[in-house]
Amino acid sequence: MSARTASSNGAATGTALEPVLSALREHQHFVMCAHEKPDGDVLGSGFALGLALRALGKTVHYFLDDEVPRNLRFLPDAELTQRSFDSVDARALYIFLDMSDQSRAGEPLAWVPRERVIDIDHHLGNQRFGAWNYVIESAAATGVLVLDLITALGLPITSSIATCLLTAIISDTGCFMYSNADPHTLRLAAALVNAGADKDRIVEQLYQTRSFSGQKILGRVLDDFVLTGDGICYSSVSQALLEEFGATHEDLEDVVGALRAVDHCEVAALLKESPDRSYRLSLRSRGRVNVMEVAKSLGGGGHFRAAGATLEGPLPAALERMLDAVRAEMAAERRSK
Ligand SMILES: [Mn+2]
Known part of the structure; x- marks a missing residue:
């Protein structure tokens, strides 16, 4: 060329x-x-x-x-x-x-x-x-x-x-x-x-290739996800679930994308438990909310539509921090319009 x-x-x-x-x-x-x-x-x-x-x-x-x-x-x-x-x-x-x-x-x-x-x-x-x-x-x-x-x-x-x-x-x-x-x-x-x-x-x-265990876990994530009234679609993957299928975080590639695809979802979030009991957070945006800003507020980074951060456990606390951070960014964006 x-x-x-x-x-x-x-x-x-x-x-x-x-x-x-x-x-x-x-x-x-x-x-x-x-x-x-x-x-x-x-x-x-x-x-x-x-x-x-x-x-x-x-x-x-x-x-x-x-x-x-x-x-x-x-x-x-x-x-x-x-x-x-x-x-x-x-x-x-x-x-x-x-x-x-x-x-x-x-x-x-x-x-x-x-x-x-x-x-x-x-x-x-x-x-x-x-x-x-x-x-x-x-x-x-x-x-x-x-x-x-x-x-x-x-x-x-x-x-x-x-x-x-x-x-x-x-x-x-x-x-x-x-x-x-x-x-x-x-x-x-x-x-x-x-x-x-x-x-x-x-x-x-x-x-077009997913590991057996990744596909099984995707099934569980899709069974368990939550869609909030303000368009946050989230789920989590525990170490116990990973162990059940002999899977690692690598098998979860783009599971968060399946959450983002849910109708009315503005921000998708997947919390993946690490062996040290902290959580790796993956964020995806439909395009209106800047998830890079969300991730930065949680000590992480990334791009407008795809970003990530690490959160301390336990899960309820990590979920709350994630939801607070996403909502803070949604509110900031509403104010700036
Ligand atoms: Mn790149």
């Missing part, structure tokens, strides 16, 4: 892009860094950029203090992730992808000093925590920014790279269902399919 069809918003590139390109050209060793609970955008972006840099003769490591989620193991290079810094050169630059601040990468990457950090991201409120920052908040996915970089480096978009980047875009647009799947993003996706991205495999893995 040509640089013209592949490149992102021309207006947004320019100054921010050039220093990052120079850093990528001038350094030899790179470590790709993902946020905790890695998703298709952070991993697809990392593998795509890693593949491109390796094609330039650079040394690339993929640091991941997690397993690659089952549904993303088909990605090229997914088998190369490592949990240690073994054999990483002391001069390496660390590329933090898809996170608003360095703490999202977790404890194992907290030591990396700013002068060795490249920050590539699209989250609102990104802290520009790198010595180099390529941040475009209007981009639908970090993968779009990685596509900019690879194209600007003059490298070909191979079918492997295209599959990684299309995974990033499909993942962050909810398979093109969210409003960020705008004409520009759809054109980029088309160009990636044209370059050989395996769209059918990506969709099959991300949206």
